[in-house]
Amino acid sequence: MAIATTVFLVNLRHLLMSAYLAPHLKKMKNWQQALFSYQLTDESFALHSVYLRQKGIPPEAELFGLNMTAQLAWIAGTALGVWAGGMMAIDTEKYGIDFVLPAMFIALLLMQLNDRKQVLVALVAAIFSLLFYLTAENQLYIIIATVIAATFGTLAFRGRDQEEGGH
Amino acid sequence: MIKDYGLLLFLMALVTFIPRYMPFVILSRRRIPEVMKTWLSYVPVAVLSSLLAPAIFAPAGTLSFSLTANPFLWASIPLFIIAYYTKNLFITVSSGMVIIALLRVIIS
Numbered sequence: 022m023a024i025a026t027t028v029f030l031v032n033l034r035h036l037l038m039s040a041y042l043a044p045h046l047k048k049m050k051n052w053q054q055a056l057f058s059y060q061l062t063d064e065s066f067a068l069h070s071v072y073l074r075q076k077g078i079p080p081e082a083e084l085f086g087l088n089m090t091a092q093l094a095w096i097a098g099t100a101l102g103v104w105a106g107g108m109m110a111i112d113t114e115k116y117g118i119d120f121v122l123p124a125m126f127i128a129l130l131l132m133q134l135n136d137r138k139q140v141l142v143a144l145v146a147a148i149f150s151l152l153f154y155l156t157a158e159n160q161l162y163i164i165i166a167t168v169i170a171a172t173f174g175t176l177a178f179r180g181r182d183q184e185e186g187g188h
Numbered sequence: 189m190i191k192d193y194g195l196l197l198f199l200m201a202l203v204t205f206i207p208r209y210m211p212f213v214i215l216s217r218r219r220i221p222e223v224m225k226t227w228l229s230y231v232p233v234a235v236l237s238s239l240l241a242p243a244i245f246a247p248a249g250t251l252s253f254s255l256t257a258n259p260f261l262w263a264s265i266p267l268f269i270i271a272y273y274t275k276n277l278f279i280t281v282s283s284g285m286v287i288i289a290l291l292r293v294i295i296s
Contacts, residue, residue, distance in 0.1 A: 124284025
């Protein structure tokens with residue numbers, strides 16, 4: 022049970038990601054929503070949220086095309102690694118491969134920082150995430166920091182939305 | 189201690205799927221209050237920033253500002269600028285790989 026509990030806590034952050042995406046994808050059929058949530062990862066969430074912000078609701082073909090590609094790449098990559106990982110010695114540091122994920126998140130974050138409110142929320146999230154990551158011995162730092170930062174944004178910029186024409 | 193791997197796999201699949209699917213069940217069939225829409229509009233940026241911060245400030249598990257111990261942090265600075273001006277995923281990721289590789293050559 023300890024393993025299942027840990028896995029649950031680690032995966033809890035996807036609750037917030039789904040909560041963000043769900044209202045935009047309410048036209049989908051139930052089975053499509055189930056498939057979509059089954060394939061949701063940090064990376065696919067980031068790409069979908071960039072798309073939503075820039076161009077609106079993605080067409081279903083594109084949505085599932087991205088998810089299927091990502092999942093197949095994950096499975097194929099894992100299989101390849103298990104099968105051939107021992108045969109080659111790639112220096113991941115030499116080619117900067119270990120920096121790919123942080124670099125990707127930098128790109129996907131910056132693509133969404135389109136006003137001052139979002140920048141401040143990102144800063145608050147970064148500070149609290151780091152704080153909880155360094156002090157707490159659990160996997161909840163992402164969800165806690167996200168809740169704090171989104172609540173901060175909502176409270177701090179109350180009334181501003183109307184001034185700027187809002188939604 | 190669970191001995192049955194089938195049961196363990198099923199449990200893991202369940203706890204992985206439930207947080208992802210519940211919001212669809214709860215949120216996609218009803219009207220969402222304005223204040224919650226506003227709150228949710230901050231989620232993507234907050235989640236990405238929360239994922240990123242420990243990865244560049246404490247990649248080894250402890251906070252480090254050292255160029256030699258934590259080159260990620262220093263490589264991130266030019267990368268933020270590149271990401272800001274290009275807003276392009278491929279340019280940013282490939283620049284990141286080049287920057288970190290060069291930085292490591294310099295500090296080694």
